[in-house]
Every structure is written in C-alpha cells, then in structure tokens.
Amino acid sequence: MRLASRMVLPAAVALVGACATTTPRELLDARTAYDRASQGPAATLAPAELHSARETLTVAEQAFADHGDSDRTKDLAYAAERKAELADVRAHTVAATQARTASAAQLQALKDEELRATSAELSDANQRLSQQGGQLRNERQRREDAERAAALAEADLARIASIKHEARGMVITLSGGVLFESAKSELLPAAQAKLTEVADALTKQDVDSRIRVEGYTDSQGSLSFNQELSQRRADAVRAYLVGHGIAADRVTAVGFGPAKAIADNASPEGRANNRRVEIVVQPANRPADQP
Numbered sequence: 001m002r003l004a005s006r007m008v009l010p011a012a013v014a015l016v017g018a019c020a021t022t023t024p025r026e027l028l029d030a031r032t033a034y035d036r037a038s039q040g041p042a043a044t045l046a047p048a049e050l051h052s053a054r055e056t057l058t059v060a061e062q063a064f065a066d067h068g069d070s071d072r073t074k075d076l077a078y079a080a081e082r083k084a085e086l087a088d089v090r091a092h093t094v095a096a097t098q099a100r101t102a103s104a105a106q107l108q109a110l111k112d113e114e115l116r117a118t119s120a121e122l123s124d125a126n127q128r129l130s131q132q133g134g135q136l137r138n139e140r141q142r143r144e145d146a147e148r149a150a151a152l153a154e155a156d157l158a159r160i161a162s163i164k165h166e167a168r169g170m171v172i173t174l175s176g177g178v179l180f181e182s183a184k185s186e187l188l189p190a191a192q193a194k195l196t197e198v199a200d201a202l203t204k205q206d207v208d209s210r211i212r213v214e215g216y217t218d219s220q221g222s223l224s225f226n227q228e229l230s231q232r233r234a235d236a237v238r239a240y241l242v243g244h245g246i247a248a249d250r251v252t253a254v255g256f257g258p259a260k261a262i263a264d265n266a267s268p269e270g271r272a273n274n275r276r277v278e279i280v281v282q283p284a285n286r287p288a289d290q291p
Contacts, residue, residue: 231255
C-alpha cells in the first residue's frame with residue numbers, strides 16, 4: 001500500500017502541472033483561424049486546404065498536450081493558423097472567380113439575347129421593307145397600267161369627239177346637233193352609237209373618277225325653256241352612259257341653258273357651237289362642287 005501511494009502521487013503532481021500550463025497565444029489564434037475558416041466558404045470551396053489546416057492543428061494540440069507551451073507547439077500552431085487563413089483566402093478567391101464567371105456568363109447571355117433581338121428586328125424590318133417595296137412596285141404598276149388605259153381611252157375619245165384638258169378635268173364636247181333634234185331631248189340613233197363609243201372609252205378610265213354631264217343651248221327662245229331643255233338633254237346623256245356600264249354614283253347631270261357660251265349667238269355657226277353637251281371627267285380627288 002505504501003508503494004502504491006508513492007507511485008500515484010508523482011502522476012497526480014504531473015497531471016496538475018499539465019493542467020496548470022497556460023495555452024499559448026499561437027494555439028488560441030490557430031483555433032480561432034480554423035473555426036472562422038470552417039464556418040465560411042472554405043468548407044465547400046477549399047476543402048483540401050481546410051483539411052490540411054485541421055490536421056496541423058490536431059498535431060499542434062497533441063504537441064501542447066505532450067509538451068505544453070513548447071517551441072514545437074507554437075510552431076505547429078502558427079503553421080495551423082497560416083493554413084486556416086490560406087484555406088479562407090483560397091475559398092474567397094474561388095468564390096470571386098465563380099462570381100466573375102457567372103457575371104461574364106450573364107453578360108454574354110444578355111449580349112446573345114440582344115443580338116437575337118436585333119437580328120429579329122432587322123429581319124422584321126427587312127421583311128417590311130420588302131413588303132413595302134412590293135407594294136410600291138405594285139402601286140407603280142397599277143398607276144402605269146391606269147395611265148396606259150387612260151391614254152388609250154383618250155385616244156379613242158379623240159376619234160369620236162373634241163377633247164381638251166382644263167383645270168376642271170378632261171372635257172369631251174359633243175355637238176347638240178349630232179345628239180338631238182331641234183328643241184328636243186331624245187337621243188338620235190347616230191347619237192346613241194357615238195355615245196356607246198364614249199361609254200366604252202370611259203369605262204377604261206379610272207373607275208374612281210367622277211363624270212359630270214353638262215347641257216348647253218344657244219340664246220334663242222326663252223331662258224326658262226332653254227334651261228329646262230339643257231337639263232333634259234344632260235339627263236338623257238347621263239342615263240345613256242349609266243345604261244352602258246358606268247356606275248350611276250359616278251355620273252351627275254346639270255343644265256346651264258344659254259350660259260357659258262363658247263361662240264357668238266349672233267351667227268348660225270356660233271349658235272350651233274353653243275348647242276352642245278360637255279362630258280367632264282374629273283379626278284377623284286377634286287371637290288365635288290368644283291366646276
């Protein structure tokens with residue numbers, strides 16, 4: 001019993017001495033550095049470096065347990081701290097690299113999207129321009145076709161009656177003596193044939209143009225009679241044109257009697273010239289009441 005007591009006492013004294021040894025600052029710093037690194041991104045972004053720091057810290061802890069506050073313990077603790085800090089720096093570097101890579105990828109994605117949008121807009125613009133170009137070509141072709149048709153129609157009319165161009169439109173003049181008997185408003189057979197040719201030529205003109213039939217007389221007889229006669233003759237010509245294919249809403253008729261004489265009523269020739277029917281073809285954009 002005395003021998004056992006003598007053996008336990010030194011061991012207890014050694015244990016008390018070890019517990020009383022103060023933990024070196026280097027080991028405390030190493031523990032703090034490792035805790036900080038292990039709780040940060042190093043756990044996932046720098047696991048190898050963090051594992052190395054952990055192993056070195058374990059060796060430092062064991063050295064402290066075996067040798068206390070020795071130079072070896074401090075050196076190992078310092079190495080463990082540096083490795084923990086290295087793991088933390090490595091993790092933040094990887095994180096920054098990943099962030100830059102992600103930002104670059106997002107930027108490239110935005111550029112690609114903008115490029116696709118721009119390409120689509122350019123494609124749409126080119127398609128619209130192509131369509132507009134086709135429409136312009138079609139419109140130009142329609143206009144040229146209409147102009148050719150109008151020229152052919154005017155050439156046909158020139159063989160039938162007197163043609164002239166005025167501010168109010170193209171004026172086709174037919175002698176009243178050719179169209180009607182004296183003081184009457186019924187069309188003569190020869191007049192009907194001539195008006196048939198006129199109607200055929202006018203159907204080749206612009207279908208949107210307006211046609212105004214104007215009746216005139218000489219100054220012989222009463223003003224009221226001549227006014228009524230000119231209106232009936234204009235109405236007769238209008239009815240014939242409408243009956244031969246010209247839309248009724250395009251044609252109006254008005255009688256002017258002896259007004260607007262184009263020759264002197266003092267001579268038989270002048271009166272004959274004044275007895276006339278004028279067919280005025282007006283452009284569609286002209287105001288309806290413009291004479």
